[in-house]
Structure formats: C-alpha cells, structure tokens
C-alpha cells in the first residue's frame with residue numbers, strides 16, 4: 023500500500039482506524055494508532071498492542087505503560103514531549119508475536135508516522151521494534167547500550183518495559199537498570215541536540231556550547 027502524495031497524517035490515521043488489510047483486524051477491538059505528541063522529536067516504538075491497549079485504543083496503558091511513564095518522568099519527560107507507537111497497530115490474538123506478513127502489511131503506517139515526525143531520537147522497546155528499525159536480526163540484549171544512526175535519527179534500543187516487569191538478569195544487569203541506563207543516554211542525546219540548536223542560533227556562544235557537548239560525550 024502506498025499513500026497518495028499530499029495525504030496528511032490525520033488522513034492516514036483515519037485509514038488505519040478502519041484498516042482490514044491483515045488477519046489481525048478480525049480479533050481486535052480497535053486499531054491502536056499512537057499516543058503522545060506526533061510533533062515531538064522523540065519517538066518510542068514498541069511491538070504490538072496488548073489486552074489493555076486493544077480495549078482503550080492507546081499504546082502502553084497497562085502495567086508496562088505505567089512503568090514507562092515512571093521511567094520517562096525520571097529523565098524529565100512525559101507523553102506530551104514524546105510520541106509512543108507500536109510496529110503493528112492491532113493486537114495479535116493471545117499476544118502472540120506478529121507474523122512476518124502482518125508486519126509487512128502494517129509497515130506503511132509506521133513508515134508514515136516516521137515520515138511525518140522525522141524524529142531526531144528513536145527509542146526501540148524490545149526485539150521487534152529494534153530489528154525493524156535497525157534492519158538487523160539482532161537481539162535486544164546485544165543491541166542495547168549503544169546508539170545507532172538510522173533514518174536520520176539517533177536510535178537507542180532498550181528492553182521493553184514488560185521485560186522489566188518479568189525481572190531476571192540479562193548481560194549482568196536487570197532489565198529495569200538497563201532501561202534506566204539507556205534512558206540516561208536518551209536524555210544526554212536530547213540535551214546534546216538542544217545545545218547544538220541553541221549554539222546554531224547564538225553565534226557568539228558557539229564555542230562554549232561545543233565545549234560543553236564534548237565534555238558530556240565523554241560520559242558515554
């Protein structure tokens with residue numbers, strides 16, 4: 023599916039809300055389009071709606087969503103300063119993994135959201151979103167803890183908050199500690215971008231801003 027030139031994101035959202043292009047339309051309650059601010063620079067991408075998301079029509083509203091909100095608050099963010107979407111817009115039955123043909127069929131909607139937002143920072147939550155955005159068959163334990171350049175954005179993979187709720191240890195640390203560490207990197211990149219933008223509009227302060235940025239980069 024390709025959208026006609028000139029179609030805006032609200033029109034694409036309207037198409038998505040009535041979409042029956044794959045088998046997931048049969049079991050869903052409603053299409054889960056997005057939450058937060060699609061005009062912001064920061065995009066969180068999860069996998070697929072779960073039970074509560076399907077009922078309420080919003081991504082990340084169950085326990086995992088509450089944890090995500092808490093972790094965002096720890097770095098001074100909330101849903102008004104970021105957008106939250108899923109790779110796939112309808113709940114797979116029994117919360118099974120999305121199938122390859124479903125991912126492919128739903129792809130134009132996420133691509134439209136990315137094209138509209140042109141986010142400068144993308145946080146991928148869990149394996150599916152990370153593989154989708156990095157276009158690599160890489161596991162989240164290996165992928166996280168680093169930043170990547172993809173689609174004109176800094177991509178920072180981390181665990182899905184649901185993994186933090188399950189507990190355990192991966193790569194020597196708990197998922198929630200890993201998410202906190204990765205979100206500190208998000209905070210750092212956003213601050214770095216803010217300083218660069220301020221320096222660009224205040225030529226007299228460029229040298230100071232660049233010096234501060236170099237110093238901060240040493241932390242990571």
Ligand code: SF4
Nearest residue numbers: 041044047111112128
């Ligand atoms: S999962 Fe995507 S492609 Fe499938 S019905 Fe829902 S919106 Fe349409």
